[in-house]
Amino acid sequence: MAITEDWQALVDQKLIDRASQIPPAWKLSSDLTELVRPDASISAFDLLRRTTLLSPRELEITETYSAEKLVGLLATRQITSLEVTTAFCKRAAIAQQLTNCLTEIFFEQAIERAKELDEYILKNGRPMGPFHGLPISLKDTFMIEGQAATLGFISFLRKPTATKNSSLVEMLLEGGAVLYVKTNVPQTLFTCESYNRLFGTTMNPHNLSLTAGGSSSGEGALVGIRGSILGVGSDIGGSIRVPSLCNGIYGFKPTTNRVPYGGQQELLRRGWPGILPAAGPHAQSASDLTFFVRSVLLSKPWLRDSTALAVPWREIPRKTRLTIGVFLNDPMFPVFPPIARALxxxxxxLKSAGHEVIIVTAPPLITGVNGATRSLMLDTNDTISKYLAESGEDPVECVRQLNPAALLNQDVYSLDDVWQFIAEREDYREDWGKVWRENQLDVLLCPASRGTAVPHDKYGAPVYTLIWNFLDFPASVIPYEHASKALDTAEMDGFDGAPCHVQIVGWQFQDEEVLSATETIAEVLNS
Amino acid sequence: MAITEDWQALVDQKLIDRASQIPPAWKLSSDLTELVRPDASISAFDLLRRTTLLSPRELEITETYSAEKLVGLLATRQITSLEVTTAFCKRAAIAQQLTNCLTEIFFEQAIERAKELDEYILKNGRPMGPFHGLPISLKDTFMIEGQAATLGFISFLRKPTATKNSSLVEMLLEGGAVLYVKTNVPQTLFTCESYNRLFGTTMNPHNLSLTAGGSSSGEGALVGIRGSILGVGSDIGGSIRVPSLCNGIYGFKPTTNRVPYGGQQELLRRGWPGILPAAGPHAQSASDLTFFVRSVLLSKPWLRDSTALAVPWREIPRKTRLTIGVFLNDPMFPVFPPIARALxxxxxxLKSAGHEVIIVTAPPLITGVNGATRSLMLDTNDTISKYLAESGEDPVECVRQLNPAALLNQDVYSLDDVWQFIAEREDYREDWGKVWRENQLDVLLCPASRGTAVPHDKYGAPVYTLIWNFLDFPASVIPYEHASKALDTAEMDGFDGAPCHVQIVGWQFQDEEVLSATETIAEVLNS
Structure with missing residues (x-):
């Protein structure tokens, strides 16, 4: 099946419209852009350093501060939102040209908004809210009034633009955030890849020939290259953590429905009985993950979004000595040398910093993976495939392989599968409960993937992240170390310099403990 | 179908064993016991006052104090656990003879345990925990090492006694509680009645001819007649609140899995995708509801039970002025005159006490009831009917009527029904979300049933409680006013003096707010 001319015309127009949102003055020269290809083993950071588009001040703004620090400067009027917003819009424009990470671009509105916020603080003598003046990027799934939300489905080009903000968007705006871009996703959002037939491939800024991960692909690449200081993604199997680890940034998947998820673009069939997605932040530091989640929860999302859980933010003291369970490897899914070395x-x-580190015996990953997979196969209406079929879009190879909805005869799944999935989840939770109880763990440290970012379309099943969605456990990714053909193995050549990571996992609802431990552990690893 | 002689012999032996657990000195005279019949329109309180079995001191202990007050006296050694336990065992023995509320009786172990606790505090100079020395009664569904848990199923007589405590039982024991009885339930536990074919009918102490409600029937009657000062039931459609309102006591259904539910006797097929049951307290005061839930949550149930949510107890300030939404009546399920008058x-x-009272427009009850009912019909294995069939037990009339599992061909339910139930729940939650948001409610006040306790086997569907299980909202019952043939209508004759009530409902996870408001509202109503 192939898309018709009518649809192709819509696609072409969409790409023209997107490109037109980048001011001519911010366009890269063609000698740079012609190097940008998903099979080019080059670094977007190198290309960025070869332009003079960003002024020293813009480099300082986009590279020197944390989001929380910037908000502090904005709130005390040591910097204007106009200056910050312009810097990030410009850098996002460059990021788009180097990595193809954006779906919707609305710099003009952002700059208008920034000016309004600068006037607001001048007039009122106080910031609008916790995000006053800060540009924040959003995954394409979020609805922003007047903007499209195509999710990379060609058929969604015929949907009207959003008439209502997602509840999180509404909260960010009330909190003073500046919205300026939406970011790319893989076809169907059910893979950890970075390609869809509408917008094409999002590339990894560390190495364009590697995947940016997914499904929050664009967030990963954009925050990775600091075209955004704080981005929001969502995660149903690894979709925040995988792009984070691929692009060398921090990411956090909260317990479901703590960060409000209401009012997103439709994707899942309504009434989904399986694993639920969670919205969460991508950032350049552990403390910015906390800054985001704390700020959102202190604004009490449940007062505006009936899907958000009324579980308030808890301020907890930082533990000076953590008890950290460590799970290095599942023999069935062996991790590659760079990740093993990083762990x-x-x-x-962590040991030499005085933390108690306990190597734990982990329940088999495959048990959780099988249960989670069953829960992802319950849509006998095959809703997502219909989105593809509507425009004649073919499923890409990794969708064929990974998303059973596109491949299997779903009628083999029945009511009994729901019972079985829930019972399996209970059992697996108890298996991990024993590990937690016997070792009195604060958190668990483990891989979030078998390797670093891999070449496009080769990521496979995200087994080391998916199991925590199955259990609804909060989990973060800390970038740590890089793949090295010298230190690892010669086969790692193509991955040389790719970011490595660790994953920090906590018990359901212990988001505060995971964020606090992530900060502590990141400090140790970065010291 | 009828049970065979083999099974009947087991039933007979069970009843003999149960009766033998009541010491001869605590047996009522036959002139009293021969009056006890489920069709006798007499008060167990009257009968109790006609005995001299309870000493003035025992009457004082069982009638004068709250659980929290008793624990205070126990912790400061102003009273011994032996004295308290003996008083409640004795009164429970009387309650059993007057209302048939108990399934398992273990007074000897309780008195032994009380002595140990008295020694403990003497030796250690401090109480064992928050429940030190306090007798607590438990619904039959809880597992207590060495005790049976038949749930009133004749076929369960062949199950071995418990080899492991339920997690809540373990916590209560570590907290210093004295366990002494388990309490009766209706056949299948899926009705609000009080009869099963093993133990017979539990009667309402206010009027033996009225139902004690269900499914925590025995708790309702036992706490109602003060044979227990604090009891634990469970609620999947009203099973804590209905017995509470029938027997004129306080009851609280928390948000699911805050009070730990792990390790109960099997009842539901594993992997239940529908509404989940919640464990919670029955008490003689609103503050004892808080005392129980706070004490359990401060002991961090999630550290021992992987099904318990790691959502810690929040200390919140008591609000002096509550915003209370009021929902008086659903036209499709009109409440009877005594309840309308109480509301x-x-x-x-509440108005004259200075609280803001807002009559709200409630979403139709039937929407929630239909969604909830669908979610209760998903066991295509018909597990509970099999428990009946195993011994040849016939389903009783109200099971036939109310529990579709026993009646309908369940194969009409499919995977799509799960999707539909979840989508309907989301919609209904949002319908109520609008009510909460538009009125900025702290809590909602509404009926918990159409009427007071009714004659046995006439309760019907618990529509005013079930909808809050569907939404997983915490809800309490406050006893308030009594039916009166003078004040209500002449048809209320048979219900004269039966307790009326109000129900207090909060948003999911706002258990603390509901308990706090319940205390405030109870103080106003009792003033």
């Missing part, structure tokens, strides 16, 4: 190095550093 | 009187009192 071992992390363990050594 | 109106409560509204008037």
């Amino acid at each position: 071992q190095a992390a363990v050594a550093k | 109106q009187a409560a509204v008037a009192k």
Whole structure:
């Protein structure tokens, strides 16, 4: 099946419209852009350094501060939102040209909004809210009034633009945030890849020939290259954590429905009985993950969004000595040398920093993976495939392989599968409960993937992240170390310099504990 | 179908064993016991006052104090656990003879345990925990090592006694509680009645001819007649609140899995995708509801039970002025005159006490009831009917009527029904979300049933409680006013003096707010 000319015309127009949102003055020269290809083993950071588009001040703004620090400067009028917003819009424009990470671009509105916020603080003598003046990027799934939300489905080009903000968008705006871009996703959003037939491939800024991960692909690449200081993604199997680890940034998947998820673009069939997605932040530091989640929860999302849980933010003291369970590897899904090295190095550093590190015996990953997979196969209406079929879009290879909805005869799934999935989840939760109880763990440290970012379309099943969605456990990713053909193995050549990571996992609802431990552990690893 | 002689012999032996657990000195005279019949329109309180079995001191202990007050006296050694336990065992023995509320009786172990606790505090100079020395009764569904848990199923007589405590039982024991009885339930536990074919009918102490409600029937009757000062039931459609309102006591259904539910006797097929049951307290005062829930949550149930949510107890300030939404009646399920009068009187009192009372437009009850009912029909294995069939037990009339599992061909339910139930729940939650948001409610006040306790086997569907299980909202019952043939209507004759009530409902996870408001509202209503 192929898309018709009518649809192709819509696609072409969409890409023209998107490109037109980048001011001519912010366009890169063609000698740079012609190097940008998903098979080019080059670094977007190198290309960025070869332009003079960003002024020293804009480099300072986009590279020197944390989001929380910027908000502090904005709230005390040491910097204007106009200056910050312009810097990030410009850098996002460059990021788009180097990595193809954006779906919707609305710099003009952003700059208008920034000016209004600068006037607001001048007039009122106080910031509008916790995000006053800060540009925040959003995954394409969020609805922003007047903007499209195509999710990379060609058929969604015929949907009207949003008439209502998602509840989180509404909260960010009331909190003083500046919205300026929406970011790309893979076809169907059910893979950890970065390609869809509408917008094409989002590339990894560390190496364009590697995947940016997914499904929050664009957030990963954009925050990775600091075209955004704080981005919001969503995660049903690894979709925040995988792009984070691929692009060398921090990411956090909260317990479901703590960060409000209401009012997103439709994707799942309504009434989904399986694993639920969670919205959460991508950032350049652990403390910015906390800054985001704390600020959102202190604004009491449940007062505006009936899907948000009324579980308030808890201020907890930082523990000076953590009890950290470590799970290095599941023999069925062996991790590759760079990740093994990063984990071992992390363990050594944490031990010598005085934390209690306990190597735990983990329940088999496959048990959780099988249960989670069953829960992802329950849509006998095959809703997502219909989105593809509507425009004649073919499923890409990784969708064929990974998303059973596109492949299997779903009628083999029945009511009994729901019972079985829930019972399996209970059992698996108890298996992990024993690990937590016997070792009195604060958090668990483990891989979030078998390797670093891999070439496009080769990510496979996100087994090390998916199991925590199955259990609804909060989990973060800390970028740590890089793949090295010298230190690892010769086969790692194509991955040389790709970011490595560790994953920090906590018990359901212990988001505060995971964020606090993530900050502590990141400090140790970065010291 | 009828049970065979083999099974009947087991039933007979069980009843003999149960009776033998009541010491001869605590047996009522036959002139009293021969009056006890489920069709006798007499008060167990009257019968109790005609005995001299309870000493003035025992009457004082069982009638004068709250659980929290008793624990205070126990912790400061102003009273011994032996004295308290003996008093409640004795009164429970009388309650059993007057209302048939108990399934398992273990007074000897209780008295032994009380002595140990008295020694403990003497030796250690401090109480064992928050429940030190306090007798607590438990619904039959809880597992207590060495005790049976038949749930009133004849076929369960062949199950071994419990080899492991339920997690809540373990916590209560570590907290210093004295366990002494387990309490009766209706056949299948899926009705609000009080009869099963193993133990017979539990009667309402206010009027033996009225139902004690269900499914925590025995708790309702036992706490109602003060044979227990604090009892634990469970609620999947009203099973804590209905017995509470029938027997004129306080009851609280928390948000699911805050009070730990792990390790109960099997009843539901594993992997239940529908509404989940919640464990919670029955008490003689609103503050004892808080005392129980706070004490359990401060002991961090999630550290021992992987099904318990890691949502810690929040200490919140008591609000001096509550915003109370009021929902008096759904036209499709009209409430009877005594309840309408109680609600109106409560509204008037709350207004004059300075609270903001807003009559809200409620979403139709039937929407929630239909969604909830669908979610209760998903066991295509018909697990509970099999428990009946195993011994040849016939389903009783109200099971036939109310529990579709026993009646309908369940194969009409499919995977799509799960999707539909979840989508309907989301919609209904949003319908109520609008009510909460538009009125900025702290809590909602509404009926918990159409009427007071009714004659046995006439309760019908618990529509005013079930909808809050569907939404997983915490809800309490406050006993308030009594039916009166003088004040209500002449048809209320048979119900004269039966307790009326109000129900207090909060948003999911706002258990603390509901408990706090319940205390405030109870103070106003009792003033």
